[in-house]
Amino acid sequence: MNKTVLIGISALALAVSACGRKEPPAEVPPPVDQSANPPGTATDDSVDLVELPAMQADLVAKAGSDTVYFGTDESSLDAQAQATLAAQARWLLANQSVRGSIEGHADERGTREYNLALGERRANAAKEFLIAQGVPAGRLTTISWGKERPVAVGSNEEAWAQNRRAVTVVVK
Amino acid sequence: MKPLIVALLTLPIAATAAAQDTGPLEVDVVGGIQAPMAVAVPAMPSAGGGDLAVGRQIAEVIASDLRTTGLFTPIGPGGIAGYSYAQASNPVYATWRSAGAAALVSGYVENNGGRLTLACYLFDVTAGRELARQGFAVNANDWRRAAHKCADLAYSRLSGEQPFLDTKVVYVAETGPKNARVKRIAIMDSDGSNHRYLTAGKATVLTPRFSPRGDKLVYMSYQGRRPRVYVMDVVTGQERLLVPGTAFTFAPRFSPDGRQIVFSMASGGNTDIYVVNSDGGTPRRLTSAPGADTSPSFSPDGNQIAFESDRSGSQQLYVMNYDGSNQRRISFGGGQYASPMWSPRGDLVAFTKIGGGAFRIGVMGPGGGGERLLTNAWQDEGPSWAPNGQFVMFHRTTQGSGNATLYAVSINGGAPRRMPTPVGGSDPSWSPLNN
Numbered sequence: 001m002n003k004t005v006l007i008g009i010s011a012l013a014l015a016v017s018a019c020g021r022k023e024p025p026a027e028v029p030p031p032v033d034q035s036a037n038p039p040g041t042a043t044d045d046s047v048d049l050v051e052l053p054a055m056q057a058d059l060v061a062k063a064g065s066d067t068v069y070f071g072t073d074e075s076s077l078d079a080q081a082q083a084t085l086a087a088q089a090r091w092l093l094a095n096q097s098v099r100g101s102i103e104g105h106a107d108e109r110g111t112r113e114y115n116l117a118l119g120e121r122r123a124n125a126a127k128e129f130l131i132a133q134g135v136p137a138g139r140l141t142t143i144s145w146g147k148e149r150p151v152a153v154g155s156n157e158e159a160w161a162q163n164r165r166a167v168t169v170v171v172k
Numbered sequence: 173m174k175p176l177i178v179a180l181l182t183l184p185i186a187a188t189a190a191a192q193d194t195g196p197l198e199v200d201v202v203g204g205i206q207a208p209m210a211v212a213v214p215a216m217p218s219a220g221g222g223d224l225a226v227g228r229q230i231a232e233v234i235a236s237d238l239r240t241t242g243l244f245t246p247i248g249p250g251g252i253a254g255y256s257y258a259q260a261s262n263p264v265y266a267t268w269r270s271a272g273a274a275a276l277v278s279g280y281v282e283n284n285g286g287r288l289t290l291a292c293y294l295f296d297v298t299a300g301r302e303l304a305r306q307g308f309a310v311n312a313n314d315w316r317r318a319a320h321k322c323a324d325l326a327y328s329r330l331s332g333e334q335p336f337l338d339t340k341v342v343y344v345a346e347t348g349p350k351n352a353r354v355k356r357i358a359i360m361d362s363d364g365s366n367h368r369y370l371t372a373g374k375a376t377v378l379t380p381r382f383s384p385r386g387d388k389l390v391y392m393s394y395q396g397r398r399p400r401v402y403v404m405d406v407v408t409g410q411e412r413l414l415v416p417g418t419a420f421t422f423a424p425r426f427s428p429d430g431r432q433i434v435f436s437m438a439s440g441g442n443t444d445i446y447v448v449n450s451d452g453g454t455p456r457r458l459t460s461a462p463g464a465d466t467s468p469s470f471s472p473d474g475n476q477i478a479f480e481s482d483r484s485g486s487q488q489l490y491v492m493n494y495d496g497s498n499q500r501r502i503s504f505g506g507g508q509y510a511s512p513m514w515s516p517r518g519d520l521v522a523f524t525k526i527g528g529g530a531f532r533i534g535v536m537g538p539g540g541g542g543e544r545l546l547t548n549a550w551q552d553e554g555p556s557w558a559p560n561g562q563f564v565m566f567h568r569t570t571q572g573s574g575n576a577t578l579y580a581v582s583i584n585g586g587a588p589r590r591m592p593t594p595v596g597g598s599d600p601s602w603s604p605l606n607n
Contacts, residue, residue, distance in 0.1 A: 048396035048397060048398065049396065049397040049398065051397075075441065101397070108551075108569070109529075110526075111467075111487070111510035111511050111524050111526065111553050111554075112378065112379065112511070112553065112554060112598075112599065113379070113422060113436065113466045113467045113480075113510075113511060114466060114467075114480065114482070114510055114511075116378075116399070116422045116423070116436075116438070117436065117438055117443035117464035117466050120420060120438040120439075120441065120443065121438075121441045121442075121443075124440055124441035125441065141418070142420070143394075143397065143398065143420060144399065144420060144438065145394075145399075146378075148353070148355075148376055148378070148394075150350060150351050150574075151351060152351075153349070153350040153574070154572065155571045155572045155574075171397075
């Protein structure tokens, strides 16, 4: 009987047609910013945001801070945040050659995708305030880091308060 | 780059008749946690008495797979005797009864010319009869897949559920400290083998999700400091921006037919849900309520989309028709609810529940009833279904360190099982069944 089984396996082999998955490339693909997107598409370097550390330091020195803070699950700007943003707006108006990327962050107590939305909400609140202070909207962009970039690593209220923030990053 | 082919072979004795036989040997996966069934998995002989190593390795993979289901206690291959090639399809039941087994997975391996054939048999030891048989032919290097198929045969026949063991997992591999974490997309077999990285870690990446055929991923990347959704071909590594331009897009998932991708786009402090053809085109807006509408997930028939929204003032689960009509809230259990994912069986929606300072994984019916929480830790989030709708994978974050680890839990209860990743992991996506 086992002989029969063996013959049967060979005789009744049915190749499954829809199984053309191939072995993956042996090497890790190149870094994503060298990807296959051709020049001129939206992932071209022309839309990338490049940081300017010296100018960033100047913003912090002149405006007092590049960061404003928020309450839990909040995106409203308190008096201190408004004062900081007003000083940032004066610096941006005095430095016309650069742009601001307003980067919103959330603490770790929200779920990943909600926090991405929350970070955008915070970045937008800061951006709108800067625009109201006279900074041209075309010089400002927003991005959200959600909970991906904490500055304080604890799991406590003090750390969370530092992480609920919007940072004005000077870019070219 | 050889094609990976699993040929399904019909073994000559009427396997279909055996498979349709609803005998007494069934594990109950509906009625809660049962005592696991003892299944003997001895080392398999080789046809012609050749190399025995692969037959033992295959039995080890089968035993490991069966253990991970939580329904079986495998016996062997270590510590029990093997059997002869002649006994592969004609077992000495008394031997396995005395070993304490209720069922037996046996078979044999035939290896010729770089191809490996696994003949897989399942027996009811107590009743002394065959329950199922199937042959699997693979490239010899892919012997693990033949083992997974054999384990799926046994699992499926004994549990009455669809197979899920021959699957992959894609996730975000995490290394480095909490404030400088490196995140790379990684892919592995669902038992942790064949692990490799798909991105290099220069740009932060989030939420990779399989296409319904498992050949593509959709995910979010911060490359160029612009967070946006990309589609990647798993085989070639080629990637493509989903929505041209600099719009902030995130939370992507494929539709069940793979032809569309539903995602969130945020602008001006407002996040809405859009859908776009997976090969490009103009996104169509599905929601417009003020607030954060995100984490969309299609129903398996493609007719509805579950999502979360804070339009009521707190994060809650909603369901809408595929065109955005008839948006209605389904979560009313107190606390907040996030990241819904519709079961591939359609009968449940898995979610993250936020309350009491913790995140827990739970399931409820798509109409909102029958909520059950499956986990209890500080922070469990991001559920992803096994293709048979019986298990949910998620990631658990440790308070303080922020280190994240993948776990899988049965929807029927029991302790979550830690997934074997070489580094920390988050945002898992369980693949469809390999073909």
